[in-house]
Each structure stands twice: as C-alpha cells, then as structure tokens.
Amino acid sequence: MxxxxxxxxxxxxxxxxxxxxxxxxxxxxxxxxGVLPGLGPxxxxxxxxxxxxxxxxxxxxxxxxxxxxxxxxxxxxTAILINLPGESSSxxxxxxxxxxxxRGRAGAALATAALGSxxxxxxxxxxxxxxxxxxxDLALKFGPPEYFALMVLGxxxxxxxASGSVIKALAMVVxxxxxxxxxxxxxxxxxxxxxxxxxxxxxxxxVALAMGVFGIGEIVRNLEDEHTRTxxxxxxKGLLLSREDIKRITGPILRGTFLGSFLxxxxxxxxxxxxxxxxSIEKKISRHPEExxxxxxxxxxxxxxxxxxxxxxxxxxxxxxxxxxxxxxxLMIGALIIQGIVPGPNVVNEQPNLFWGIIASMWxxxxxxxxxxxxxxxxxxxLLTVPYHILFPLIVGFCCIGVYSVNNNAIDxxxxxxxxxxxxxxxKLDCEPAPLLLGFIIGPMLEEYLxxxxxxxxxxxxxxxTRPISATMLALAAIALIVVLLPSVRRKRxxxxxx
Amino acid sequence: MKNFKGAAAAVAALALALAVLPFxxxxxxxxxxxxxxxxxxxxxxxxTDTVARLVAESMxxxxxxxxxxxxxxxxxxxxxxxQVAKAAPDGYTVLLHHIGQATAATLYRKLPYNVLTDxxxxxxxxxxxxxxxxKPDLAPKDAAELIAFVKQNRDGVIYGNAGVGSAxxxxxxxxxxxxxxxxxxVPYQGTGPAMNDLVGGQIDLxxxxxxxTTGQIKAGKVKAYAVTTKQRVKSLPDLPTFQEVGLPGFxxxxxxxxxxxxxxxxxxxxxxxxxxxxxxxxxKVIARFADLGTEPVALDRATPEVHKQFLQxxxxxxxxxxxxxxxxxx
Amino acid sequence: MTRFVKSPKEVASGLLLIVLAAFxxxxxxxxxxxxxxxxxxxxxxxxxxxxxxxxxxxVLLSGLTVPADPDDNGIRFxxxxxxxxxxxxxxxxxxxxxxxxxxxxxxMGLAVFISALASQRFHIVTGLISAAVMVAFSWAVFIKxxxxxxxxxxxxxxGY
Numbered sequence: 009m010x011x012x013x014x015x016x017x018x019x020x021x022x023x024x025x026x027x028x029x030x031x032x033x034x035x036x037x038x039x040x041x042g043v044l045p046g047l048g049p050x051x052x053x054x055x056x057x058x059x060x061x062x063x064x065x066x067x068x069x070x071x072x073x074x075x076x077x078x079x080x081x082x083x084x085x086t087a088i089l090i091n092l093p094g095e096s097s098s099x100x101x102x103x104x105x106x107x108x109x110x111r112g113r114a115g116a117a118l119a120t121a122a123l124g125s126x127x128x129x130x131x132x133x134x135x136x137x138x139x140x141x142x143x144x145d146l147a148l149k150f151g152p153p154e155y156f157a158l159m160v161l162g163x164x165x166x167x168x169x170a171s172g173s174v175i176k177a178l179a180m181v182v183x184x185x186x187x188x189x190x191x192x193x194x195x196x197x198x199x200x201x202x203x204x205x206x207x208x209x210x211x212x213x214x215v216a217l218a219m220g221v222f223g224i225g226e227i228v229r230n231l232e233d234e235h236t237r238t239x240x241x242x243x244x245k246g247l248l249l250s251r252e253d254i255k256r257i258t259g260p261i262l263r264g265t266f267l268g269s270f271l272x273x274x275x276x277x278x279x280x281x282x283x284x285x286x287x288s289i290e291k292k293i294s295r296h297p298e299e300x301x302x303x304x305x306x307x308x309x310x311x312x313x314x315x316x317x318x319x320x321x322x323x324x325x326x327x328x329x330x331x332x333x334x335x336x337x338x339l340m341i342g343a344l345i346i347q348g349i350v351p352g353p354n355v356v357n358e359q360p361n362l363f364w365g366i367i368a369s370m371w372x373x374x375x376x377x378x379x380x381x382x383x384x385x386x387x388x389x390x391l392l393t394v395p396y397h398i399l400f401p402l403i404v405g406f407c408c409i410g411v412y413s414v415n416n417n418a419i420d421x422x423x424x425x426x427x428x429x430x431x432x433x434x435x436k437l438d439c440e441p442a443p444l445l446l447g448f449i450i451g452p453m454l455e456e457y458l459x460x461x462x463x464x465x466x467x468x469x470x471x472x473x474t475r476p477i478s479a480t481m482l483a484l485a486a487i488a489l490i491v492v493l494l495p496s497v498r499r500k501r502x503x504x505x506x507x
Numbered sequence: 508m509k510n511f512k513g514a515a516a517a518v519a520a521l522a523l524a525l526a527v528l529p530f531x532x533x534x535x536x537x538x539x540x541x542x543x544x545x546x547x548x549x550x551x552x553x554x555t556d557t558v559a560r561l562v563a564e565s566m567x568x569x570x571x572x573x574x575x576x577x578x579x580x581x582x583x584x585x586x587x588x589x590q591v592a593k594a595a596p597d598g599y600t601v602l603l604h605h606i607g608q609a610t611a612a613t614l615y616r617k618l619p620y621n622v623l624t625d626x627x628x629x630x631x632x633x634x635x636x637x638x639x640x641x642k643p644d645l646a647p648k649d650a651a652e653l654i655a656f657v658k659q660n661r662d663g664v665i666y667g668n669a670g671v672g673s674a675x676x677x678x679x680x681x682x683x684x685x686x687x688x689x690x691x692x693v694p695y696q697g698t699g700p701a702m703n704d705l706v707g708g709q710i711d712l713x714x715x716x717x718x719x720t721t722g723q724i725k726a727g728k729v730k731a732y733a734v735t736t737k738q739r740v741k742s743l744p745d746l747p748t749f750q751e752v753g754l755p756g757f758x759x760x761x762x763x764x765x766x767x768x769x770x771x772x773x774x775x776x777x778x779x780x781x782x783x784x785x786x787x788x789x790x791k792v793i794a795r796f797a798d799l800g801t802e803p804v805a806l807d808r809a810t811p812e813v814h815k816q817f818l819q820x821x822x823x824x825x826x827x828x829x830x831x832x833x834x835x836x837x
Numbered sequence: 838m839t840r841f842v843k844s845p846k847e848v849a850s851g852l853l854l855i856v857l858a859a860f861x862x863x864x865x866x867x868x869x870x871x872x873x874x875x876x877x878x879x880x881x882x883x884x885x886x887x888x889x890x891x892x893x894x895x896v897l898l899s900g901l902t903v904p905a906d907p908d909d910n911g912i913r914f915x916x917x918x919x920x921x922x923x924x925x926x927x928x929x930x931x932x933x934x935x936x937x938x939x940x941x942x943x944x945m946g947l948a949v950f951i952s953a954l955a956s957q958r959f960h961i962v963t964g965l966i967s968a969a970v971m972v973a974f975s976w977a978v979f980i981k982x983x984x985x986x987x988x989x990x991x992x993x994x995x996g997y
Contacts, residue, residue, distance in 0.1 A: 041983070054551035054578060055984050058564055148707035175899070179854050179892035186861050186885050192582065193878035194694050197614070197671030197835065200878055201864050206589060206619060209582030224925060231921035231955055329706065330722045332552075332699040339552035345718065346557060348798045352722015397956035398963060404925060404952040405945055405971045408932040413985055416579055421933030425926045432922060436912060437850040455881045456696070462876065463693050464665060464709060469873070544986055577986045595992065 011138055018137075018364030022372055027070055027365070030063070034071035035373045038078020039380060045086050045094040045223065045403075046215050046410015049079040053339045057346065065347040066362050070369040072343055073323070076336050077129065077370065080319040081377050084121045084312055085388060089114060090403055092223040094410065096214060097315035099445050100283040102222055103169065104300065104307035111303050114392060118385045119249050120257055120305055121312040122378055128265040128313035129374035132320035135269050137367050141356070143321070144328040147273045152464055153471050156457035157481035158274070159450050162281040164488045165288040166446040171301030174493060177443045180434075184447020185454065187212055194456055207419035215414050216423040217448060219407050221441045224424065225431025227400050257309035260290050264313030272318030273325065274333075280449055282318045283311035292491075301440075320370060327363055329353055538598050538775045542573040546602045548587025550580040553697075554718040554799065558633060558763050559603040561795050565786035570778070583672035585611050585618060588766075592620035596768040598775035601629065605763045607672055609821035613829045614672050622822065626766040627776050628814035630783050634760035635801045636736040637678050638720045638746065640729040642708045650733040650752040657712075658688050666690040667701040667710040671834065674761045675701070677825070678714035678735060680832045685757050705729060716761050717742065717800030735759040742800045762804075762821075764814050776811060784809050844900045845911050851897025858890035921955040928952035940991035941980065946972045 021027065037056075041047045053072050060068035080097060087098035088105035101121065108117040135143070150158075163181055170177030190201040191211025202208035249257075264286040271282040290310045291300045300307050325333045330352035332338035341351045349359060356363045391399075411424045434441055465471035473479045543566075547559045556578060563574040579587035584607040594600035612622040639653070647653040657664050666683075668675040671694060683689055693710055695701035698719045704710050706728050714735065721742055724731045733749045734740050737758055749757040765783055767776055786792050787803035796802050807813065829835075842848050865886060871877025928951035935944030946968040953964040979985045 044978070047979075047983070050551060051578075051985070052983065054556075054576075057551070057560055058576075061564060148703065151704065151707060151709040173896075175892055175895050176850060179850075179889060179896065182885055182889045182892060183854070183857060186857075186882060186889065189882055189885075192671070194670060194696055195876075196869075196878050197583075198868060198878040200868060200882065201861070204617070206582050206586055209586065210580065224929065228918060228922050228925055231918045231925075231957075232916065325703070329703075329728070330726075331703050331706070335550060335552065338550070338697070338699060342552035342557050342560075345554075345798060346560065346795060348795060350722045350725070350798060353726035353728050354722065395958075397953070397958040398967060400956070401928075401949045401953040401964070401967050402971055404928055405932075405949040405975070408929055408948050409941070409945065409975055409979060412933070412936055413979070413987075415581070416577060416986070417581075418933040418936055421929060421936070425929035425933070428929065429922065429926060433853075436917070437846055437853065439850055458881070459876050460693055460695075462873065463691060466691075467873065467875070575984075575986050 014360070014364050015137060015368065017360060018366075018368030021066055021361050021365030022070065022368035027067055027369060028372065030067045030071040031074050031369045031373050032376055034074020035078035035081075035376050035380065038075040038080075039082040039377065041075070042079035042082020042094070043085045044410060045092045045406050046219060047413050048095055048215070049076045050335050050339060051413055052079075053336065053343075057339070057343060060343055061346065065344070065349055065359075066365045068343055068347060069340065069362065069366050070373075072340055073366055073370060074373045076340075077316065077319045077373060078377060080316055081122075081125055081381065084125075084308075085118065088117045088121065088308070089388060089392060090223070090399075091226040092403065092407070093218050094215065096218070096280050096445075096449050097283050097311075097318075099218060099222075099442060100169070100287045100311040101308055101315075103287070103442050104302070104304050106226075107301070107303035108305065108308065109392065113303065113305075115385055115389045116249055116253060116305065117308050118388060119382065120253070120308045122381045122385070123249075124257065124261045124264065124309045124313040125316035126374055126378040127261050128268060128317035129320055129377075130371060131265050132269045132272070132317040133367060133370045133374065136320055136324060136370070137364075140324050140328050143273050144324050147325055148329075149477070150274055151475075152457045152461035153475050153478040154481070155274075156454065156461050157472060157478040157485070158281065159454040159457060161481050161485040161488070162284060162450055163447065163454065164485045165285050166443050166450075167489075169284065169287060169442040169446065170440045172438055172440060176439050180439055180441070180444040181447035184444040184449075185451025187217065187444075188448040188451035189455065195459055205419065207417055210415075211452070212423055212448075213411070213414055213417070213420040214445075214448065216411050216420040217427050218445055219411055220424040220427025221431030221434070221444065223403065223407050224428025225435060225441070227403060228428065228432045229435060230396060230400065253305055256305055260286070260306040260310035261313045263289060264310035265317045268314030268317030269321045271314075272321030282314040284446055286310040286314035323366070323370075326351075327366070328356060330355065538778055539570050539572040541599065542575050543570065543598070544600050545574050545576050546587045546591050546600065547576055547578050548580065548584035548602070548604055548607075549578065551576075551578045554635060554716050554761070555603070555605050555763065557718070557799065558635075558796075561792050562603065562632060562765075562783065562786045565789040565792050566779075566782040569782040569785045583607060583611065583614065583670075585615055588622075589618075589620050591766065591768055592625040594768050596627075596770035596772075598767055598771050598779060600768065601779060602626070602766040603632070603763060604766065605635075605761050606674060606677065606759075606821065608764065608766070609818055610672060610677060610825045610829065612822045613826045614835060616835055623819060625769050627769055627771045628811045628818060629765035629767055629776060629779050630809040630811060631804045631814050631817060632763040632765060632783070632787070632809070633796060633801050633803050634736070634762045635716045635718060635799065636734050636740045636760055637674065637714050637716055638724065638734050638740075638743065639678075639682070639712070639714045639732040639749075640705065640720050640724065641712050641732065642705055642710065643728065643730055644708065645711055645730055647732070650747055650749065653732050654686060654753065657682075657690060658686055661688045662691045664690040664712060665693055665710045667693050667695060667705060667713045669698045669701050669715070670694050670696055673698075674759075675713055675715045676834075677828075678759045680828055680834070681757065681759055682714060684828050684831060685754050714759075721800050740800055741802075742797070762817075764818070780809070780811060842900065843902060843904045847896055847900025847903075849900075849912060851893045851895075851900055854893030854896060855890055858886045858893055861889070862886035918955075924955035925952050928955075935991075936987075938991045938993040940988045940994060941975060942972050942989045943991075943994065945975050 041052045083095045083098040084101045086092040087102035091106040093099040093102045105117045167177045192209050267286050268282040290306045291297050322333045325331045326337040344351045411420050545563050547556050549555050559576050563576050567574045591602035647656040666679050705713050723729045734746050865879045865882040868879030869877035870879045928948045932944045932948035949971045950968040
C-alpha cells in the first residue's frame with residue numbers, strides 16, 4: 009500500500025530529535041498565544057519567520073504548523089474560563105463553555121475541549137494523508153454560487169445559536185452583517201461606514217468586536233452587584249469527566265469531526281462555518297435542547313472537534329494546490345518561498361519529505377497537545393479562584409494588548425471599548441451576541457460571493473438553482489429556516505391565545 | 508469612595524510625572540543605536556512581505572542592529588505608507604512599498620500624504636515580473652491568439668484580480684487600455700481566492716506576480732501566455748514577452764522601493780542606502796530572489812536619485828491609465 | 838411602565854434596532870446602488886437596513902402586544918453599574934491613546950489601574966500591585982518573549 013509507505017516516510021522525517029523538538033516548541037508557543045486573548049497565530053508566525061531562515065524547510069514548517077493548530081487548541085481556554093473568544097473559531101465554544109464554568113464545571117469543559125480536539129485532530133490528519141488530492145479537487149468545484157449557498161445555509165443555521173427569541177436573533181445576524189460590511193468595498197474600492205477614517209478602510213476588526221461584545225461586556229455585567237452575588241463561579245466540582253459525560257460527548261465529537269473535516273477543505277470560509285454548524289446540528293438533534301446556551305457539554309464537544317478538524321484539513325489546499333485558504337496558510341506559503349520551495353501543486357511529488365513529514369508531525373503535535381493540556385486544566389481552573397476584583401483588571405489589560413497586536417492599530421482598541429458598551433446594552437435587552445458575531449463573519453463573504461456569482465453568470469440569478477451543489481444547499485437552507493421558524497410562530501400563537 | 512479619590516490623585520500624579528520626563532534627542536552620527544522598524548504596508552506572508560523580510564535580515568547584519576518588519580496592512584498600502592510619512596524623520600522607521608506607492612497618488616483622491624513630497628527615497632530594491640495566466644481550457648493557444656480573442660470577445664472574457672489597487676488590478680487595467688477592449692473584471696480579496704477560481708475554471712484570465720504563478724504554471728494547472736517585463740524571465744524561459752507578440756511598450760513590473768520620512772538626515776539615508784546595496788549583493792538574498800522569479804535591481808538603480816526620478820515617472824505613467832479606467836479607491 | 842408597553846425590553850430593543858437601521862440606511866444613501874446584475878456598494882447595505890428596520894418593527898410590536906415573561910424584571914436603568922461601565926471603557930480608551938506616545942508600560946499600567954477602580958472592592962494597594970504585575974508580565978511575554986514591535990516607553994518618555 010502506497011499510503012503506508014508514505015506515512016512511514018512521514019514518520020521517519022517527523023520522529024527525529026530535531027523535528028520533535030521544533031514540533032514541541034510550535035505547539036507550546038501555539039498554546040501560549042492561543043490562551044492569550046487576541047494574540048493570534050498570524051502575528052506570532054510572522055514574528056518567527058526570520059528564525060526559520062536558519063532551519064531546514066521541514067523543521068520550519070513543522071514548527072509553524074504547530075503554532076497554528078496549537079493556537080486553535082489554546083483559544084478555547086479563555087473562551088471557557090472568562091468568556092473571551094480571541095478567534096472566530098472559539099466564539100461558539102464560549103457560549104456554553106463559559107456557562108459550564110459558571111456552574112463549576114470549567115474542568116469538565118476544558119477536558120471535553122481537549123479530548124474532542126485530539127480525536128478530531130487525529131482523524132482529520134488521517135483524512136489528510138489518505139484523501140488530500142481528491143478532496144482538493146472537490147474544493148475546486150466550489151465556485152461563487154456554491155459558496156453563496158453555503159453562506160446562506162450557515163446564516164440560517166446560526167439562528168439556532170440563540171436560546172431566546174428567533175426574531176431578535178435574526179435581527180442580530182442582520183446587524184452583524186451590516187457591521188461586517190464596513191471598510192473598503194472589494195468591488196469598487198468605495199469605503200463604506202468608515203467615517204472617512206483611513207484606519208477603518210479594512211473594516212472593523214473581528215477581534216475588537218468579539219472581545220468587546222463578549223469579554224468587556226461580560227466584565228461590566230459581573231460588576232453589576234458584586235456584593236450580593238458570587239461573581240465568578242460556583243465551587244469547582246470534579247475536574248474530570250463522569251461516565252455520563254463521556255456518553256454524552258461521544259456522538260457530538262464524531263459528528264463535529266466529520267463536519268469540520270469536510271468544511272475545513274473549502275478555502276472560502278468553510279472552516280469558520282464548521283463550529284457554528286456543529287453547534288446548530290447538536291442543538292437540533294439533542295434530547296435536551298433547552299440546556300443549550302446554559303452549559304450543555306455537547307455544545308462544547310461538537311464545535312471544538314469541528315474547529316480542530318477544520319484546522320487540520322485547511323492545510324489540504326495549501327499543501328496540494330499551493331493555494332492559501334486563510335491568512336495563516338498565506339504565511340506558510342511565504343515561509344516556503346523564503347525556504348526556496350516554490351509552492352504549488354508539485355510540492356507533493358517534488359518534496360515528499362516535506363509533505364508527509366508535516367502530516368506525520370501533525371499527529372505527533374496533537375498528541376503532545378493533549379498531554380500538555382490535560383495537566384494544565386487543574387491550573388486553569390485554580391485561576392478562577394482568584395477573587396474577581398483582582399482578576400478582571402488583568403483581563404482588561406490582556407484584551408487591550410491583544411487587540412492592539414492584531415494590526416498595530418489603536419483604532420481597534422477604541423472599537424473594542426465601544427463594543428464593550430454595545431455588548432452590555434445588548435445583553436441587558438436580551439439580544440444575544442453570538443448571532444451578531446456570525447453575521448459579522450459571514451456577511452461580507454455572503455455579499456462578495458453573491459456579487460461575484462452575478463458578475464460571472466452575467467446577471468442571471470438562475471445560476472444558483474441550475475448548479476446542483478448550490479441548489480441542494482439553498483433547498484436545505486429553506487427547509488432549515490422553516491424548521492427554525494415554525495416552533496416560534498406556534499409558541500407566539502399559543503401565547504396570544506392564552507390571553 | 509475614599510479609596511477612589513486617593514486613586515484618582517495617584518493617577519493624576521503619575522500622569523504629571525510622565526509628562527515632565529525629558530525628551531531624548533537621537534544623533535545622526537551614531538545611527539543606528541537601536542532597532543530599525545521596517546514598515547510593510549501589507550499583511551504578512553505576501554510577496555512584498557517576503558521581499559522585505561529577506562532584505563531586512565541582510566540589513567540587520569550590516570547595520571549591527573535588528574531591522575524589524577512591522578506589517579501595517581490596510582487600505583491598499585496607504586495606511587502603512589501614511590504612518591511612515593508621519594513618523595519621526597530619524598531613520599528608525601522606514602517603508603518598503605511596491606508599485607502601489609506610485610498608483611496610490613491617483614487611485615486615492617483623498618490621500619492624507621503626498622507620495623512625491625512626504626518621503627526621502629532610499630533606493631529601488633527589485634522588479635518582480637508578472638505573467639498573464641488563464642484557466643487550463645481557455646481557447647487561445649498563444650499570446651497572439653489571446654490578444655485577438657480578448658479584442659473579439661471583450662466583456663465576454665472574465666478577468667480576475669486581487670482587489671482594487673493590487674498588482675493584478677493594475678496589470679489588467681494596462682492590458683485593457685493597450686488592447687482598447689474592456690473585459691469583465693471580477694475582484695477578489697487577495698491572490699489566493701482568485702487563483703483558486705482560476706484553477707477551478709470559474710474565471711478566464713489573470714495577470715499576477717511570478718511569485719504566485721510559477722508553481723501553478725510548472726504544474727500545468729494554469730495556462731501561461733506571456734510575461735509583462737521587457738526581457739524574458741529566467742525561471743520561465745519559454746514564455747514570450749508581450750512586447751515580442753505585438754504590444755510595443757507594454758511593460759509592468761511590481762517594483763519595490765524603500766522610503767524614509769521626509770526630513771531624514773542625508774547621512775542617515777546614505778547609511779540605509781549602503782546597507783540596502785549590501786543586501787542586494789548578498790548571495791543569500793540573490794538566491795532567494797531567484798526563487799521568487801526576480802533579481803535585485805542593478806546597483807546603479809538602487810540609489811535615492813534614480814528612485815526619485817523613477818517614482819515620478821511611474822506616477823505620471825499610471826495617472827492616465829487609472830483615470831481612463833475610472834476606478835478610484837475612495 | 839404604562840400598560841400600553843407590555844414588555845419594556847422588547848420595545849427598547851425594537852426602537853434600538855430601528856434607530857440602527859436608520860443610521861445604516863442614512864450612511865448607505867451616499868453609496869451608488871447599482872443594479873442586481875452589477876450591484877453597487879450601496880445595494881446590499883440598503884436591503885439589509887430595510888430588513889433590520891422590519892425586524893425591529895416586529896420586535897417593537899410584539900413588545901406592545903405580548904406580555905413579558907414573569908421572570909423578566911425589565912431594564913432597570915438605575916441598577917446599571919454606570920461607574921464600572923464608564924471606568925472600564927475609559928481604561929481601554931486610555932490604553933489606545935497612550936500606546937503609541939507613552940509606550941506599552943505606562944499605558945498598560947494605567948489601563949489596569951483604572952479598570953481596577955471599577956470594582957467596589959477596589960483597594961489602592963492591590964490596584965497598584967496588579968498594575969505593576971501586569972506591566973512586568975507584558976514586558977516579559979510580549980516584548981521579550983514574543984518580540985512584538987512595541988516600545989516599553991514611547992517617544993513622549995524618551996523611548997522611541
């Protein structure tokens with residue numbers, strides 16, 4: 009079997025002292041920057057690029073990849089502990105993970121995230137090894153109409169993120185899209201909602217919005233009545249998972265892994281959708297949907313598995329086609345060029361050591377991450393016993409430096425301050441921020457793909473229904489919308505009749 | 508509340524203490540005595556960033572101080588350029604920008620700085636050639652046929668680019684202006700997604716830097732027609748230039764240059780220029796540039812004077828092309 | 838609240854959404870609309886602003902007709918932690934203002950200290966210690982460890 013030869017080659021490259029060392033450095037750094045809110049893998053990898061000049065290409069790439077998936081791993085920690093999602097992928101984890109932490113189940117939530125991520129990472133790495141080339145071809149079949157349909161499906165699914173009013177959730181999605189449209193229009197270069205500020209030409213920074221609405225807003229809410237309420241958490245219960253927990257997370261982890269692996273391949277924002285989609289699916293099929301939003305363990309397991317699986321499979325277009333699917337992959341390509349390797353479809357054949365070495369190192373890296381992170385859980389949970397009035401100013405400090413470091417742009421810091429206020433007001437009015445964030449992420453892509461599809465089809469809207477993949481997804485979206493809206497309509501009616 | 512007042516007083520005292528601290532003046536002779544920041548007005552990982560990092564690494568060795576690359580992306584490079592224009596003119600903040608420095612003068616009508624008067628040019632760095640590539644099954648067999656094909660089908664041909672003001676956008680504009688035929692232009696956010704749709708056959712044509720295209724061309728995933736420079740490119744020797752196939756005067760290269768803020772002392776500019784020249788002769792830099800499908804500019808072009816004249820010429824060259832296309836970025 | 842308003846939260850949300858929709862629509866007015874085939878930059882925002890206004894109206898009407906949940910205790914403006922909200926926001930804004938001219942050290946110290954003031958359990962000693970610890974930590978991790986291109990002291994303080 010060719011695949012075993014390839015994997016053997018990969019492991020022979022990855023399991024050298026030097027490469028294991030760089031893999032470890034990578035995942036360690038990744039975990040660290042993942043835990044620090046705001047500071048993401050892009051600036052870290054950019055800063056480390058000069059160091060990789062002196063390394064052999066395989067070691068350099070192994071270390072940089074480790075930073076990337078290590079950061080995905082670490083990102084869930086702050087989301088769970090202090091409601092601070094530093095990256096789009098941990099927004100969903102924050103919803104129920106933070107509620108679990110408030111109920112004294114931070115340990116269980118972190119353990120679920122770690123185990124789910126490990127399982128998903130391993131499976132996705134295996135898929136990457138076996139199916140990379142055919143999967144990459146599949147990604148090429150996705151044109152603008154298909155992406156548009158995918159985004160519509162994602163938006164409809166996002167309404168399920170809200171546990172309250174569906175109408176308000178829809179309104180939040182729309183508001184998020186409008187905020188997301190800020191910045192230079194891709195098609196004409198016209199600035200929109202930038203108030204003539206050059207600093208806003210690229211739009212509102214996601215990290216500023218997410219950390220403002222979630223992190224800062226939550227801090228103010230916790231300061232409401234410090235005297236009467238134990239602010240942070242109930243007493244921390246057992247750190248590990250009960251047998252009941254394990255039973256509850258098995259299905260979600262499997263489904264999340266599958267979904268994430270598939271969506272991660274799509275370069276046009278598929279990976280971002282995967283955690284949202286995984287959450288919505290779990291909520292729909294769960295026997296206790298009422299627990300979602302209040303600390304359901306499934307709602308941590310599924311999105312965490314999905315985003316970690318997606319993180320691994322998003323390497324597929326980069327490694328097999330030489331096409332970056334996100335800014336991190338663009339950096340990896342930069343690293344390859346600096347190493348003197350011309351990225352492109354030939355890398356697999358011309359540099360088998362590199363290709364298979366990276367894949368093998370991903371599995372080793374995931375193993376290291378789980379070994380590294382499980383013992384840390386105790387320490388993280390102990391962090392929550394620090395009195396809140398001491399903890400929260402530190403969180404504010406981390407938020408500030410984190411959001412500034414994204415673009416070295418002070419306007420992002422001011423935006424975070426503004427969105428902190430907005431986030432607090434929204435929570436007070438029972439408008440949930442999660443759909444807002446999803447709208448923000450997906451909105452600009454929705455518009456981009458819609459306009460692109462219309463341009464390419466020369467203005468023929470039928471393009472969305474004559475192409476089978478797009479038509480199928482739009483049909484699914486329509487069905488999902490009806491399913492989501494029906495119960496709420498019925499409930500409203502019942503309420504009206506009761507009167 | 509007692510605590511609160513005490514604290515407010517403490518803040519005020521701290522602020523006062525900070526305000527009266529002395530300023531320190533840097534002297535030009537001992538330049539550089541601390542790290543130099545090289546602003547790249549694009550996100551990390553792109554071709555310009557790669558060029559900057561290679562040059563910065565070599566310059567660090569020459570100057571004996573770290574040259575740190577800082578990515579200040581946004582607004583087609585104008586945010587980073589604007590930041591350098593307003594930075595202290597002491598040589599500790601420099602800009603590495605590409606052709607966009609010249610086109611921004613026309614593309615942005617409300618630019619908060621003046622491209623020609625707000626900088627001290629340090630020297631040109633490199634010219635990255637571009638290639639015209641197409642989806643694998645586009646009908647024309649060679650560059651001459653392509654030109655006829657575009658002239659005939661006009662907006663039936665879909666040209667993708669990496670966004671307003673990007674190199675691929677400029678190349679497309681110049682190509683259409685040279686042919687006198689408008690294609691349907693579909694912008695993307697960066698080269699990656701545009702390349703994806705080209706390889707997948709969703710769009711027909713794109714002109715981009717060899718850095719991005721060589722791998723795809725060699726793997727046969729896209730069809731290559733011609734290069735945009737005066738001479739053929741070493742890494743793609745079979746590709747004709749557009750001048751060879753009947754577009755005289757058609758020339759685009761993504762040239763890169765280094766700038767310091769206006770008013771930087773001449774001796775500091777000289778030191779920076781010397782370090783830049785040393786970098787351009789560094790075998791390691793030359794080797795890596797070759798992988799990018801480019802080479803350092805000839806040393807007589809890596810001077811402030813030539814750079815200044817060239818910048819003026821480029822601003823003048825692009826002004827009518829952009830105005831004719833009627834595309835502005837604000 | 839009057840009996841006319843059955844659920845003040847819903848009414849307030851509805852009004853807020855309508856105001857926001859109006860704001861976005863007003864901003865989008867200047868942008869070219871284009872047509873469906875070749876949409877201008879104003880096309881999509883305008884449709885969305887309309888949709889947002891519609892949803893706001895639905896929320897508003899439901900607030901006027903459907904009674905609130907019994908456990909919904911209204912907006913209670915008076916119970917909002919105004920001082921905490923103001924101080925935390927101020928802390929972040931000061932960080933943003935100070936980061937370039939003052940450098941990381943002073944702005945971080947000020948941000949942590951000012952936000953510490955937002956707590957009713959604030960104590961000056963712990964506040965100063967927190968600020969100092971955070972300054973030291975951010976120096977070690979962000980400047981030394983990760984090498985962020987940020988000076989500890991900015992140009993106003995003799996740094997660069």
